[in-house]
Amino acid sequence: MVSANQEMVVYCFDTLIAHYNSEQAPPPGFEEGQHPLFVTWKKAVNGAEPRLRGCIGTLEARCIVNGFRDYALTSALRDRRFPPIQAKELPYLECTVSILTDYEPALNYLDWEIGKHGLIIEFTDPDYNTRRSATYLPEVAAHEGWTKTEAIDSLMRKAGFNGAISESLRNRLRTTRYQSTLYTMHYRDYVSYVKMTRGEDKSVQGSSSNSIANGVLSIISGGAASPFLNTKDDDDLLVIRWMEEGLYESC
Known part of the structure; x- marks a missing residue:
């Protein structure tokens, strides 16, 4: 049985940073498998208890490499309960990956x-x-x-x-x-891990955080319109569509 581990969280951070930098994420350091999974992002500022910023996954088994790649971004940028995570929030983030079993x-x-x-x-x-x-x-x-x-x-x-x-x-x-196994890592620990194992200093290149965030909003909404749905009917339609796609909020 596959258990949640450090390399899965590293891959989620790699994927999010690669998205901001418009580049490919490094290959994952864990083996492929088929499992239901979730990715959770939380944000902690000034030593306060981490607060939820996104949590989405699937209850159906799927390839975990593609699954963590997809849900790292979906939970960070498309959780309908929150605005998309901005690049400037990275230093305050922690990521938890969950593998569901039994x-x-x-x-x-x-x-x-x-x-x-x-x-x-x-x-x-x-x-x-x-x-x-x-x-x-x-x-x-x-x-x-x-x-x-x-x-x-x-x-x-x-x-x-x-x-x-x-x-x-x-x-x-x-x-x-x-039941589930889970693994949690803070961004500062991710940065230290990448520097130790790859000799790299991870950062978001090029545009300012605000420009990157605006670009994310545009990508999600398909243009200048807000990505957030304001009416109950629209919200119900989104829930139905997410159920059909196998997307679930779990936190």
């Missing part, structure tokens, strides 16, 4: 352990007769200090359900639990 159906919505299991819930919205789903990685509930019921209710809200949450509705959830 999928199994839960007997009910309480059949899982906080800190051990991630969750996928699926259900039909009784108000709109639409399918909804959402996931949290294993570390989320423990980090937030939630009970099992609080985590489930939060997942239902994350899935887009705005109605009353009843015990009857919770019992109708289709719940899948899973």
Whole structure:
């Protein structure tokens, strides 16, 4: 079984910096495999607790080399909850990669352990007769200090359900639990690692951070329009499209 490791995080940083520099990332230092995976970016300033800046991945197994390359950028630049990460934020970033394993159906919505299991819930919205789903990685509930019921209710809200949450509705959830391995690295440790192993000083070349960020916005939006969706209908359409593409926010 493939486990999350340092080289996977290094590859995610390599990929993001290569994007800003409009160049190819160095080849990865880990072997190919097939696994569900997630990439999480957090930002810490002045010693404060790191805050989420992007977290997207797939619940379906895929080639991990292409997967980490794609989701390193998708989570940094296309997480609909946040503006795209700018190059000037790099010194404050930490990256976590997660490899998901051991999928199994839960007997009910309480059949899982906080800190051990991630969750996928699926259900039909009784108000709109639409399918909804959402996931949290294993570390989320423990980090937030939630009970099992609080985590489930939060997942239902994350899935887009705005109605009353009843015990009857919770019992109708289709719940899948899973486990994961993860590895986290801060940008400063990435820079030290690259200097030690490659003799390189990593930096963003050429344009200023603001120019790079504006270019990212233009690429994502396909022009001058804002990449962020402002209406509920547009937001629901984006959720549906992301589900069809296998993209999930997990944090």
